[in-house]
Amino acid sequence: MHLVLWRPIRAECRILSACLLLAGLLAAPASAQTAGEGLSPTLANIKATHTVRIGYRESSPPFSFLDHSNRPIGYSLELCDAIVEEIGTEVDDANLKVDYIKVTSDDRIPAVVQNKIDLECGSTTANSERAKQVAFSPLIFVAGTKLMVPKASGVTQIANLKGKTVVVTKGTTNEQAINNVNAKQSLGLNVVTSPDHEQSYQMLVDGKADAFATDDILLYGLIARHKSQDKFRVTGDYLSYDPYGIMYRKGEKQMKDVVERAFRRLASNRDIVPLYNKWFIARLPTGEKLNVAISPQLEEAFKVLDETQ
Missing domain, CATH: 3.40.190.10 (Periplasmic binding protein-like II)
Known part of the structure:
Protein backbone atom coordinates (compact mmCIF):
# COMPACT_ATOMS: atom_id res chain seq x y z
CA MET A 1 0.00 0.00 0.00
CA ALA A 143 11.05 -1.57 25.27
CA GLY A 144 11.14 -5.29 26.06
CA THR A 145 9.20 -8.48 25.43
CA LYS A 146 6.27 -9.15 27.77
CA LEU A 147 3.04 -11.12 27.57
CA MET A 148 -0.53 -10.11 26.90
CA VAL A 149 -2.98 -12.57 28.45
CA PRO A 150 -6.69 -12.66 29.19
CA LYS A 151 -7.40 -10.72 32.36
CA ALA A 152 -9.05 -13.74 33.96
CA SER A 153 -5.98 -15.86 33.25
CA GLY A 154 -3.76 -16.94 36.13
CA VAL A 155 -0.65 -16.36 34.04
CA THR A 156 1.92 -14.09 35.69
CA GLN A 157 5.09 -15.35 34.03
CA ILE A 158 6.20 -17.34 31.01
CA ALA A 159 6.58 -20.57 33.05
CA ASN A 160 2.79 -20.56 33.63
CA LEU A 161 2.32 -21.10 29.90
CA LYS A 162 4.08 -24.50 29.80
CA GLY A 163 2.62 -26.57 26.96
CA LYS A 164 0.37 -23.73 25.82
CA THR A 165 0.20 -21.62 22.66
CA VAL A 166 1.96 -18.27 22.36
CA VAL A 167 1.55 -16.10 19.32
CA VAL A 168 4.32 -13.80 18.13
CA THR A 169 4.60 -11.53 15.14
CA LYS A 170 6.83 -12.99 12.43
CA GLY A 171 10.24 -11.42 11.96
CA THR A 172 10.42 -9.75 15.38
CA THR A 173 13.02 -9.98 18.13
CA ASN A 174 10.11 -11.16 20.30
CA GLU A 175 9.88 -14.33 18.22
CA GLN A 176 13.56 -14.99 18.94
CA ALA A 177 13.09 -14.21 22.65
CA ILE A 178 10.18 -16.64 23.06
CA ASN A 179 11.97 -19.42 21.16
CA ASN A 180 15.06 -18.87 23.32
CA VAL A 181 13.20 -19.01 26.63
CA ASN A 182 11.13 -21.96 25.40
CA ALA A 183 14.31 -23.95 24.71
CA LYS A 184 16.13 -22.78 27.85
CA GLN A 185 13.28 -23.59 30.23
CA SER A 186 11.96 -26.63 28.29
CA LEU A 187 8.44 -25.21 28.34
CA GLY A 188 7.09 -27.10 25.34
CA LEU A 189 5.39 -23.97 24.04
CA ASN A 190 3.49 -24.05 20.79
CA VAL A 191 4.91 -20.87 19.25
CA VAL A 192 2.83 -19.66 16.32
CA THR A 193 3.37 -16.59 14.15
CA SER A 194 1.17 -14.05 12.41
CA PRO A 195 2.02 -11.38 9.82
CA ASP A 196 1.56 -8.31 12.02
CA HIS A 197 0.66 -7.18 15.54
CA GLU A 198 -3.03 -6.70 14.78
CA GLN A 199 -3.36 -10.28 13.58
CA SER A 200 -1.45 -11.53 16.63
CA TYR A 201 -3.83 -9.60 18.86
CA GLN A 202 -6.81 -11.02 17.01
CA MET A 203 -5.55 -14.58 17.56
CA LEU A 204 -5.62 -13.92 21.30
CA VAL A 205 -9.09 -12.41 21.03
CA ASP A 206 -10.31 -15.45 19.09
CA GLY A 207 -8.87 -17.88 21.66
CA LYS A 208 -6.38 -19.32 19.18
CA ALA A 209 -3.50 -18.42 21.51
CA ASP A 210 -3.11 -18.30 25.29
CA ALA A 211 -0.75 -15.33 25.17
CA PHE A 212 0.62 -12.76 22.76
CA ALA A 213 4.28 -11.87 23.22
CA THR A 214 5.71 -8.62 21.93
CA ASP A 215 7.19 -5.36 23.21
CA ASP A 216 5.38 -4.10 26.29
CA ILE A 217 4.64 -0.66 24.87
CA LEU A 218 3.01 -2.17 21.79
CA LEU A 219 0.84 -4.40 23.99
CA TYR A 220 -0.31 -1.38 26.01
CA GLY A 221 -0.97 0.49 22.78
CA LEU A 222 -3.11 -2.31 21.34
CA ILE A 223 -5.11 -2.68 24.55
CA ALA A 224 -5.77 1.06 24.57
CA ARG A 225 -6.64 1.18 20.90
CA HIS A 226 -9.15 -1.65 21.24
CA LYS A 227 -10.43 -0.38 24.61
CA SER A 228 -9.89 -3.90 25.96
CA GLN A 229 -8.53 -3.03 29.42
CA ASP A 230 -11.30 -5.16 30.95
CA LYS A 231 -10.33 -8.17 28.79
CA PHE A 232 -6.54 -8.29 28.66
CA ARG A 233 -3.51 -7.38 30.78
CA VAL A 234 0.26 -7.22 30.31
CA THR A 235 2.33 -9.42 32.59
CA GLY A 236 5.62 -11.25 33.17
CA ASP A 237 9.27 -10.33 33.47
CA TYR A 238 11.07 -8.76 30.56
CA LEU A 239 12.19 -11.52 28.17
CA SER A 240 14.30 -9.24 25.98
CA TYR A 241 15.76 -5.75 25.80
CA ASP A 242 14.68 -3.80 22.74
CA PRO A 243 16.08 -0.35 21.95
Whole structure:
Protein backbone atom coordinates (compact mmCIF):
# COMPACT_ATOMS: atom_id res chain seq x y z
CA MET A 1 0.00 0.00 0.00
CA HIS A 2 1.40 3.37 -1.02
CA LEU A 3 0.10 6.69 0.27
CA VAL A 4 1.57 9.71 -1.44
CA LEU A 5 1.15 13.13 0.12
CA TRP A 6 2.46 16.55 -0.90
CA ARG A 7 3.22 18.66 2.11
CA PRO A 8 5.82 21.13 3.36
CA ILE A 9 8.49 19.67 5.58
CA ARG A 10 7.83 20.51 9.24
CA ALA A 11 10.15 21.47 12.02
CA GLU A 12 7.74 19.96 14.58
CA CYS A 13 7.97 17.09 14.38
CA ARG A 14 20.73 1.25 23.65
CA ILE A 15 20.74 1.54 29.02
CA LEU A 16 24.20 2.57 29.43
CA SER A 17 25.39 0.79 26.31
CA ALA A 18 22.84 2.75 24.32
CA CYS A 19 24.31 6.03 25.44
CA LEU A 20 27.82 4.83 24.66
CA LEU A 21 26.64 3.83 21.22
CA LEU A 22 25.06 7.23 20.76
CA ALA A 23 28.29 8.97 21.69
CA GLY A 24 30.09 7.05 18.96
CA LEU A 25 27.35 7.62 16.44
CA LEU A 26 27.23 11.33 16.98
CA ALA A 27 30.89 12.07 16.32
CA ALA A 28 30.14 12.86 12.67
CA PRO A 29 30.52 16.41 11.34
CA ALA A 30 27.42 18.55 10.97
CA SER A 31 28.16 20.36 7.74
CA ALA A 32 25.45 20.43 5.10
CA GLN A 33 26.17 19.18 1.59
CA THR A 34 26.25 21.66 -1.21
CA ALA A 35 23.24 20.91 -3.38
CA GLY A 36 23.97 18.43 -6.14
CA GLU A 37 27.62 17.76 -5.30
CA GLY A 38 28.68 14.21 -4.46
CA LEU A 39 25.41 13.08 -2.90
CA SER A 40 25.25 9.54 -1.50
CA PRO A 41 23.04 7.07 -3.41
CA THR A 42 19.97 7.54 -1.19
CA LEU A 43 20.20 11.31 -1.20
CA ALA A 44 20.95 11.45 -4.94
CA ASN A 45 17.82 9.42 -5.65
CA ILE A 46 15.73 11.63 -3.36
CA LYS A 47 17.02 14.74 -5.13
CA ALA A 48 16.29 13.25 -8.55
CA THR A 49 12.76 12.12 -7.67
CA HIS A 50 11.91 14.90 -5.19
CA THR A 51 10.55 12.06 -3.04
CA VAL A 52 11.40 10.39 0.28
CA ARG A 53 9.99 6.88 0.62
CA ILE A 54 8.94 6.15 4.19
CA GLY A 55 8.11 2.65 5.40
CA TYR A 56 5.32 2.68 7.98
CA ARG A 57 3.51 0.09 10.12
CA GLU A 58 -0.26 -0.20 10.25
CA SER A 59 -0.63 -1.39 13.85
CA SER A 60 2.27 -0.30 16.05
CA PRO A 61 0.70 2.49 18.13
CA PRO A 62 1.89 4.98 19.17
CA PHE A 63 4.96 4.65 16.93
CA SER A 64 3.39 4.05 13.54
CA PHE A 65 -0.26 3.30 12.87
CA LEU A 66 -3.29 4.47 10.93
CA ASP A 67 -5.70 7.18 12.01
CA HIS A 68 -9.44 7.06 11.39
CA SER A 69 -8.85 8.20 7.81
CA ASN A 70 -6.25 5.45 7.23
CA ARG A 71 -3.42 7.98 7.16
CA PRO A 72 -0.08 6.92 8.73
CA ILE A 73 0.60 8.77 11.98
CA GLY A 74 2.74 8.29 15.09
CA TYR A 75 5.83 9.18 17.11
CA SER A 76 8.28 7.49 14.72
CA LEU A 77 6.71 9.19 11.74
CA GLU A 78 7.08 12.61 13.35
CA LEU A 79 10.73 11.86 14.04
CA CYS A 80 11.04 10.99 10.38
CA ASP A 81 9.46 14.35 9.51
CA ALA A 82 12.49 15.98 11.12
CA ILE A 83 14.81 13.73 9.11
CA VAL A 84 12.98 14.59 5.92
CA GLU A 85 13.37 18.27 6.68
CA GLU A 86 17.11 17.79 7.15
CA ILE A 87 17.26 15.83 3.90
CA GLY A 88 15.54 18.74 2.19
CA THR A 89 18.30 21.05 3.39
CA GLU A 90 20.96 18.60 2.23
CA VAL A 91 19.56 18.24 -1.29
CA ASP A 92 18.30 21.81 -1.52
CA ASP A 93 14.63 20.94 -1.85
CA ALA A 94 12.36 22.32 0.88
CA ASN A 95 9.19 20.73 -0.50
CA LEU A 96 9.99 17.07 -0.88
CA LYS A 97 7.17 14.64 -1.53
CA VAL A 98 6.68 11.81 0.98
CA ASP A 99 5.66 8.40 -0.37
CA TYR A 100 4.30 6.22 2.46
CA ILE A 101 4.89 2.49 1.86
CA LYS A 102 3.40 -0.14 4.16
CA VAL A 103 5.89 -2.63 5.64
CA THR A 104 5.55 -5.53 8.08
CA SER A 105 7.84 -7.00 10.73
CA ASP A 106 8.91 -9.63 8.23
CA ASP A 107 9.64 -7.46 5.18
CA ARG A 108 10.83 -4.16 6.71
CA ILE A 109 14.58 -4.97 6.69
CA PRO A 110 14.52 -6.31 3.11
CA ALA A 111 12.63 -3.17 2.10
CA VAL A 112 15.53 -1.04 3.32
CA VAL A 113 18.28 -3.31 1.97
CA GLN A 114 16.62 -3.67 -1.44
CA ASN A 115 16.13 0.08 -1.82
CA LYS A 116 12.34 -0.05 -1.67
CA ILE A 117 12.20 2.56 1.10
CA ASP A 118 14.59 5.24 2.32
CA LEU A 119 13.55 5.34 5.98
CA GLU A 120 11.69 2.76 8.09
CA CYS A 121 9.69 4.64 10.68
CA GLY A 122 8.11 2.07 12.96
CA SER A 123 8.94 0.12 16.11
CA THR A 124 12.15 -1.63 15.12
CA THR A 125 14.73 -2.94 17.59
CA ALA A 126 18.29 -1.85 16.87
CA ASN A 127 20.61 -4.75 17.64
CA SER A 128 24.04 -5.95 16.49
CA GLU A 129 22.64 -8.64 14.21
CA ARG A 130 20.42 -6.23 12.32
CA ALA A 131 23.21 -3.65 12.21
CA LYS A 132 25.07 -6.00 9.88
CA GLN A 133 22.40 -5.25 7.29
CA VAL A 134 21.05 -1.77 8.02
CA ALA A 135 21.90 1.43 9.84
CA PHE A 136 19.98 2.91 12.77
CA SER A 137 19.27 6.36 14.05
CA PRO A 138 20.02 7.35 17.64
CA LEU A 139 17.80 5.75 20.27
CA ILE A 140 14.11 6.67 20.08
CA PHE A 141 12.61 4.31 22.72
CA VAL A 142 13.45 1.38 25.01
CA ALA A 143 11.05 -1.57 25.27
CA GLY A 144 11.14 -5.29 26.06
CA THR A 145 9.20 -8.48 25.43
CA LYS A 146 6.27 -9.15 27.77
CA LEU A 147 3.04 -11.12 27.57
CA MET A 148 -0.53 -10.11 26.90
CA VAL A 149 -2.98 -12.57 28.45
CA PRO A 150 -6.69 -12.66 29.19
CA LYS A 151 -7.40 -10.72 32.36
CA ALA A 152 -9.05 -13.74 33.96
CA SER A 153 -5.98 -15.86 33.25
CA GLY A 154 -3.76 -16.94 36.13
CA VAL A 155 -0.65 -16.36 34.04
CA THR A 156 1.92 -14.09 35.69
CA GLN A 157 5.09 -15.35 34.03
CA ILE A 158 6.20 -17.34 31.01
CA ALA A 159 6.58 -20.57 33.05
CA ASN A 160 2.79 -20.56 33.63
CA LEU A 161 2.32 -21.10 29.90
CA LYS A 162 4.08 -24.50 29.80
CA GLY A 163 2.62 -26.57 26.96
CA LYS A 164 0.37 -23.73 25.82
CA THR A 165 0.20 -21.62 22.66
CA VAL A 166 1.96 -18.27 22.36
CA VAL A 167 1.55 -16.10 19.32
CA VAL A 168 4.32 -13.80 18.13
CA THR A 169 4.60 -11.53 15.14
CA LYS A 170 6.83 -12.99 12.43
CA GLY A 171 10.24 -11.42 11.96
CA THR A 172 10.42 -9.75 15.38
CA THR A 173 13.02 -9.98 18.13
CA ASN A 174 10.11 -11.16 20.30
CA GLU A 175 9.88 -14.33 18.22
CA GLN A 176 13.56 -14.99 18.94
CA ALA A 177 13.09 -14.21 22.65
CA ILE A 178 10.18 -16.64 23.06
CA ASN A 179 11.97 -19.42 21.16
CA ASN A 180 15.06 -18.87 23.32
CA VAL A 181 13.20 -19.01 26.63
CA ASN A 182 11.13 -21.96 25.40
CA ALA A 183 14.31 -23.95 24.71
CA LYS A 184 16.13 -22.78 27.85
CA GLN A 185 13.28 -23.59 30.23
CA SER A 186 11.96 -26.63 28.29
CA LEU A 187 8.44 -25.21 28.34
CA GLY A 188 7.09 -27.10 25.34
CA LEU A 189 5.39 -23.97 24.04
CA ASN A 190 3.49 -24.05 20.79
CA VAL A 191 4.91 -20.87 19.25
CA VAL A 192 2.83 -19.66 16.32
CA THR A 193 3.37 -16.59 14.15
CA SER A 194 1.17 -14.05 12.41
CA PRO A 195 2.02 -11.38 9.82
CA ASP A 196 1.56 -8.31 12.02
CA HIS A 197 0.66 -7.18 15.54
CA GLU A 198 -3.03 -6.70 14.78
CA GLN A 199 -3.36 -10.28 13.58
CA SER A 200 -1.45 -11.53 16.63
CA TYR A 201 -3.83 -9.60 18.86
CA GLN A 202 -6.81 -11.02 17.01
CA MET A 203 -5.55 -14.58 17.56
CA LEU A 204 -5.62 -13.92 21.30
CA VAL A 205 -9.09 -12.41 21.03
CA ASP A 206 -10.31 -15.45 19.09
CA GLY A 207 -8.87 -17.88 21.66
CA LYS A 208 -6.38 -19.32 19.18
CA ALA A 209 -3.50 -18.42 21.51
CA ASP A 210 -3.11 -18.30 25.29
CA ALA A 211 -0.75 -15.33 25.17
CA PHE A 212 0.62 -12.76 22.76
CA ALA A 213 4.28 -11.87 23.22
CA THR A 214 5.71 -8.62 21.93
CA ASP A 215 7.19 -5.36 23.21
CA ASP A 216 5.38 -4.10 26.29
CA ILE A 217 4.64 -0.66 24.87
CA LEU A 218 3.01 -2.17 21.79
CA LEU A 219 0.84 -4.40 23.99
CA TYR A 220 -0.31 -1.38 26.01
CA GLY A 221 -0.97 0.49 22.78
CA LEU A 222 -3.11 -2.31 21.34
CA ILE A 223 -5.11 -2.68 24.55
CA ALA A 224 -5.77 1.06 24.57
CA ARG A 225 -6.64 1.18 20.90
CA HIS A 226 -9.15 -1.65 21.24
CA LYS A 227 -10.43 -0.38 24.61
CA SER A 228 -9.89 -3.90 25.96
CA GLN A 229 -8.53 -3.03 29.42
CA ASP A 230 -11.30 -5.16 30.95
CA LYS A 231 -10.33 -8.17 28.79
CA PHE A 232 -6.54 -8.29 28.66
CA ARG A 233 -3.51 -7.38 30.78
CA VAL A 234 0.26 -7.22 30.31
CA THR A 235 2.33 -9.42 32.59
CA GLY A 236 5.62 -11.25 33.17
CA ASP A 237 9.27 -10.33 33.47
CA TYR A 238 11.07 -8.76 30.56
CA LEU A 239 12.19 -11.52 28.17
CA SER A 240 14.30 -9.24 25.98
CA TYR A 241 15.76 -5.75 25.80
CA ASP A 242 14.68 -3.80 22.74
CA PRO A 243 16.08 -0.35 21.95
CA TYR A 244 14.25 1.19 18.99
CA GLY A 245 15.67 3.19 16.10
CA ILE A 246 14.78 4.50 12.65
CA MET A 247 16.26 2.28 9.91
CA TYR A 248 18.01 3.42 6.75
CA ARG A 249 20.56 1.95 4.34
CA LYS A 250 23.94 0.94 5.71
CA GLY A 251 27.22 2.35 4.40
CA GLU A 252 26.11 5.87 3.48
CA LYS A 253 27.99 8.26 5.75
CA GLN A 254 26.30 11.33 4.35
CA MET A 255 22.85 9.90 5.09
CA LYS A 256 24.07 8.97 8.57
CA ASP A 257 25.19 12.56 9.13
CA VAL A 258 21.82 13.87 8.00
CA VAL A 259 19.86 11.54 10.31
CA GLU A 260 22.00 12.36 13.33
CA ARG A 261 21.91 16.07 12.59
CA ALA A 262 18.11 15.94 12.63
CA PHE A 263 18.13 14.28 16.07
CA ARG A 264 20.64 16.78 17.46
CA ARG A 265 18.48 19.64 16.23
CA LEU A 266 15.41 18.19 17.93
CA ALA A 267 17.38 17.80 21.16
CA SER A 268 18.96 21.25 21.06
CA ASN A 269 15.62 22.92 20.34
CA ARG A 270 14.08 21.03 23.28
CA ASP A 271 11.52 19.55 20.87
CA ILE A 272 12.17 15.84 21.41
CA VAL A 273 10.71 15.44 24.92
CA PRO A 274 7.50 17.34 24.08
CA LEU A 275 7.24 15.17 20.97
CA TYR A 276 7.54 12.08 23.17
CA ASN A 277 4.87 13.45 25.52
CA LYS A 278 2.52 14.13 22.60
CA TRP A 279 2.43 10.43 21.71
CA PHE A 280 2.94 8.71 25.09
CA ILE A 281 1.32 11.05 27.63
CA ALA A 282 -1.35 13.08 25.86
CA ARG A 283 -4.44 11.62 24.20
CA LEU A 284 -3.71 10.23 20.74
CA PRO A 285 -5.50 11.56 17.66
CA THR A 286 -7.44 8.28 17.59
CA GLY A 287 -8.68 8.88 21.16
CA GLU A 288 -6.49 6.55 23.21
CA LYS A 289 -4.27 7.62 26.09
CA LEU A 290 -1.24 5.54 27.10
CA ASN A 291 0.18 7.72 29.88
CA VAL A 292 3.64 6.14 29.66
CA ALA A 293 6.22 8.49 31.18
CA ILE A 294 9.62 8.79 29.58
CA SER A 295 12.12 6.33 31.09
CA PRO A 296 15.26 7.63 32.81
CA GLN A 297 17.33 5.75 30.23
CA LEU A 298 15.64 7.41 27.28
CA GLU A 299 15.73 10.82 28.91
CA GLU A 300 19.47 10.43 29.46
CA ALA A 301 19.93 9.37 25.83
CA PHE A 302 18.16 12.54 24.71
CA LYS A 303 20.46 14.60 26.95
CA VAL A 304 23.47 12.95 25.33
CA LEU A 305 22.14 14.11 21.98
CA ASP A 306 21.97 17.70 23.19
CA GLU A 307 25.46 17.53 24.71
CA THR A 308 26.98 16.57 21.35
CA GLN A 309 26.19 19.98 19.89
